[in-house]
Structure formats: structure tokens, C-alpha cells
Amino acid sequence: MISDLIDRDDRFRGILDRLSSKSIDDYYNPYRLFEWPDALPADMWWMSPELTTTHGTDIAAGLGEEQLHALSRHESMNFYSLNVHGIRELLIEVVRRIHTTGFETPSEFFHHFIGEENEHMWFFAEFCLRYGGRIYRQPGGGVASPSEQSPAVESLLVFTRILIFEELVDHYNAKMAADERLHETIRAINRIHHQDESRHIAFGRELVELLFEEVRKTSTEQELQGISDYLRRYLTYSFESLYNPQSYKDAGIANPLEVRRALLESPARAEAEAQVFRKTRRYLEKTGLVR
Numbered sequence: 676m677i678s679d680l681i682d683r684d685d686r687f688r689g690i691l692d693r694l695s696s697k698s699i700d701d702y703y704n705p706y707r708l709f710e711w712p713d714a715l716p717a718d719m720w721w722m723s724p725e726l727t728t729t730h731g732t733d734i735a736a737g738l739g740e741e742q743l744h745a746l747s748r749h750e751s752m753n754f755y756s757l758n759v760h761g762i763r764e765l766l767i768e769v770v771r772r773i774h775t776t777g778f779e780t781p782s783e784f785f786h787h788f789i790g791e792e793n794e795h796m797w798f799f800a801e802f803c804l805r806y807g808g809r810i811y812r813q814p815g816g817g818v819a820s821p822s823e824q825s826p827a828v829e830s831l832l833v834f835t836r837i838l839i840f841e842e843l844v845d846h847y848n849a850k851m852a853a854d855e856r857l858h859e860t861i862r863a864i865n866r867i868h869h870q871d872e873s874r875h876i877a878f879g880r881e882l883v884e885l886l887f888e889e890v891r892k893t894s895t896e897q898e899l900q901g902i903s904d905y906l907r908r909y910l911t912y913s914f915e916s917l918y919n920p921q922s923y924k925d926a927g928i929a930n931p932l933e934v935r936r937a938l939l940e941s942p943a944r945a946e947a948e949a950q951v952f953r954k955t956r957r958y959l960e961k962t963g964l965v966r
């Protein structure tokens with residue numbers, strides 16, 4: 676058993692060393708890297724149409740090209756705004772834990788993580804403010820977490836939420852980086868973020884697995900079921916944050932709240948959610964976090 680532990684720890688350290696070296700090699704100055712034209716053309720896609728929340732629905736079918744472009748522009752603003760808010764929240768949690776008991780091993784990597792996320796938050800906010808004049812507010816609500824959490828469970832849920840968030844946005848980043856219909860500035864932001872996030876996701880998957888092994892030893896069946904139920908709800912909640920009535924309203928669509936409700940209930944949403952979280956779900960089920 677002890678040799679198992681040492682092996683696992685060695686493996687984790689090896690991965691952390693490799694990822695930290697890669698962070699150093701890939702280091703860039705975000706404040707110089709991007710070109711920021713004064714304006715981006717309105718008559719083009721700002722988000723791949725297949726990735727917009729209205730794709731393939733009756734709502735999109737009733738719109739002309741100009742309005743579809745406007746919708747993709749406002750949905751993209753919502754997407755980058757979500758990134759800003761998600762990053763702020765994950766930074767708070769990682770900063771809370773760096774160099775504290777239990778996080779000695781990943782603390783070196785946390786420095787890269789924190790530095791990179793601060794830069795991501797800057798370029799996403801810059802994009803929203805420059806081309807949209809605002810950052811969309813975060814949706815209210817959230818998901819109630821299982822009650823009476825031990826610090827170990829709390830940390831497990833924090834890093835699993837971070838992983839889910841990073842995998843969600845990465846799906847969009849990877850697709851938009853490769854989409855030739857999009858402006859080069861948009862593609863570059865998505866490309867750079869995807870590059871950094873591949874390290875964060877590799878790290879997150881290792882860390883979550885280790886944290887879960889500890890939690891599993893000390894939790895009851897009921898507590899484990901509570902974690903699984905919570906994560907299921909969290910996956911859906913994260914996906915639904917892409918559907919912002921404000922972006923529909925800004926794109927000139929009538930009855931934005933009803934539109935949101937109809938979109939959330941449509942089979943297209945369930946399909947898109949399953950598609951976007953395909954790998955994430957497989958991981959969560961394989962580790963046993965989601966049953």
C-alpha cells in the first residue's frame with residue numbers, strides 16, 4: 676500500500692514538473708501578443724454558428740443573416756464574460772489553497788496557473804469591453820452544494836468545478852481557434868487559451884483523482900452519492916450559463932426570457948450538452964465521481 680502511495684506521488688510530481696516546464700517554455704507576454712483592431716466587422720460570424728445556443732432551432736430558422744451575425748456577436752460576448760467570471764472565482768479558490776497544508780506538492784504549479792489565469796481574465800475582459808462595451812453579468816442562482824462538507828470534500832468539489840469549467844470552455848476554444856470564418860483576433864484568443872488550458876486540464880484531472888481517492892476512504896455511501904448528484908447538477912448548470920437572455924435581447928430577439936426557456940427545454944440543448952461534456956462525463960464516471 677505504501678509503495679502504491681509513493682508511486683502515485685512520484686507520478687504526480689513527474690506530471691507537475693513536466694507541466695511547469697511547459698508553462699515556462701510557452702511563456703508569452705499577453706499584453707503584446709494580440710492585435711486589437713479598433714473594431715471588428717459586424718457582418719461576419721463572431722462565434723461559430725454551430726456553437727451558438729440557437730443553432731438548429733426554430734428561433735435561428737426565423738432569422739436573417741444580419742440578425743444571426745448579431746446573435747453570434749452577443750453570444751460570444753456572453754461566452755467571454757463567462758470566462759471572466761469563472762476565472763475570478765477559480766483564482767479565489769486556488770489562491771486560498773496555495774502553500775497551505777495538503778497543497779505543498781502542487782504549489783509550484785499553482786504559481787503558473789494563477790499567473791496564466793490572471794492573463795486570460797485580462798484578455799477576455801479586454802475583448803468584451805473593447806468590442807461589446809461591457810462584461811455581461813453572471814447568472815444568479817448556482818447549485819447548492821452538499822451540506823456539511825469536510826475541508827477535503829470542499830477542495831474536491833472546488834477542483835472538480837474548476838475542471839468542468841475548463842473543459843467546457845476548452846471545447847469552444849478548440850473549435851473557434853480552427854474556424855476560418857472567424858476574425859483572426861477571435862481565433863488567436865481562442866487558440867492561446869486552448870494552448871494554456873490543455874496544461875490546466877491535464878493537471879486538474881490528476882489532482883481531482885488524488886483528492887477523490889482521499890475522500891473516498893472517509894466518506895459514507897450516502898456522502899458519495901451526494902457528491903455525484905451535486906456534480907450532475909453542476910454540469911447542467913454550467914452548460915445553461917451559455918444561454919443568457921441578455922445576449923438574446925441585445926441581438927434584438929423578442930421575449931428573451933421565453934426564448935431562453937424554450938431553448939433550454941429543446942432536444943437540441945440536451946444533445947449539445949451531451950456532446951460538449953462527452954469526455955468530461957466519461958472521466959467523471961471512470962473515476963467514480965459521477966455514478
Ligand SMILES: [Fe+2]
Nearest residue numbers: 792795868872
Ligand atoms: Fe484560463
Ligand SMILES: [Fe+2]
Nearest residue numbers: 792841872875
Ligand atoms: Fe485554466
